[in-house]
Amino acid sequence: MSIKPAVAATPDPLAGNRQVPGLPSILLEPTVRAALLEDLGHAGDLTTDAIVPSHAQSQTRLVARQDGVLAGLDLARLAFQLIDPSMRFEAHLRDGARLSQGSAIATVRGSARAMLTAERTALNFLCHLSGVATATASIADSIRDYRARVTCTRKTLPGLRALQKYAVRVGGGSNHRFGLDDAVLIKDNHVAMAGSVREAVARARAGIGHMVKIELEVDTLAQLDEALALGVDVVLLDNMSIDDLRTAVGMAQGRAILEASGRVTPETAPSVAATGVDLIAIGWITHSARTLDIGLDA
Structure with a gap:
């Protein structure tokens, strides 16, 4: 059986600016x-x-x-x-x-x-x-001149998560994890119950498959340094100042995906994106739109 390569379609006059496959x-x-x-x-x-x-x-x-x-x-x-x-x-x-x-x-x-x-x-x-x-x-429009992408969170209305995350993609954003079962996100309470960041990451690695990524939430540059040393895939920079975000990007040097979060608006998003972070996570685009x-x- 041979599969022919796809042929580029003629532009559709009905199509919007954001081409996102519809949900079945x-x-x-x-x-x-x-x-x-x-x-x-x-x-x-x-x-x-x-x-x-x-x-x-x-x-x-x-x-x-x-x-x-x-x-x-x-x-x-x-x-x-x-x-x-x-x-x-x-x-x-x-x-x-x-x-x-x-x-x-x-x-x-x-x-x-x-x-x-x-x-x-x-x-x-x-x-x-x-x-x-x-x-x-x-x-997305406010940060179009930067490499950063806007992403949603799990702060969605009960029963509407798949629909809201679809709408985020339509609006030019990206999706964070869909639920508790498709990625690991270690937050402060997980660390507190494990006893340390190192122990929390070690337990997570021991309990997941090789296809699952690990993200760690930090709120200080010292915690970021520890996260980078542990080799996590993604670091969530929670409520950091613009100066600290810029410093964090310099510290990471591409060793982990950096995701900024914390009360970001269309007015403040460009300054966050200008620091060089990869993602900007925003909850209100789903729970309070x-x-x-x-x-x-x-």
Whole structure:
């Protein structure tokens, strides 16, 4: 069996600035279905079923009401089509597109009842994930002149981690570990319970496979020196000053990936990136991102 090399695709006019593969529907559907069931409760949509005739058809558009970055379009589509598989969802943009106020995102056609029943669930996903992508882009844009990348954390909303981390990638960021099971991150409490940094690292190495990386959190340059001597893969520089971050980069000289964290904003990110760190970890881009205002307009 021979496999032909991939041929570069013609640029897609619908594609956004950030080309990120979408998540498979089989991963999205359980979350969207659960959200719809939560909304429908035990009796369905009492308001819509009482007011809108069952035969009524409608056409509406998803429209951006403010500037931002689009994410979550597949979840919106699923919300409408799980209520009524015959609903037609025509996307005019792709996740990653830069939105302006008034941008037409998609047109929805079909049962008026289904449209109104699914509207809030579709918008909840679309507005939230677009908000995460927009927050991430605000950092990524501010540090585009530097080598550092913005990365998310495990500070995600319960049940939405895979979706939020997808939105971070759409916004131009990178993902930290997805859970407790795909990397080791030794923090201060682990060190306290092990008795020392050396012992914590030794126990971690003895308990993991050869494919798993070890990251160690430090908050002083002395701790960084110990981390480098122990040969950990990544060092998390927690709440260090700009001067200390710059010194840390000089000390490491590429021996470990350096990740800075601690109350970073779009305004302060460039000065952090300018120190030469590899990554900037930010929790608020997932746990506290503002929703992006998107509406379903007739």
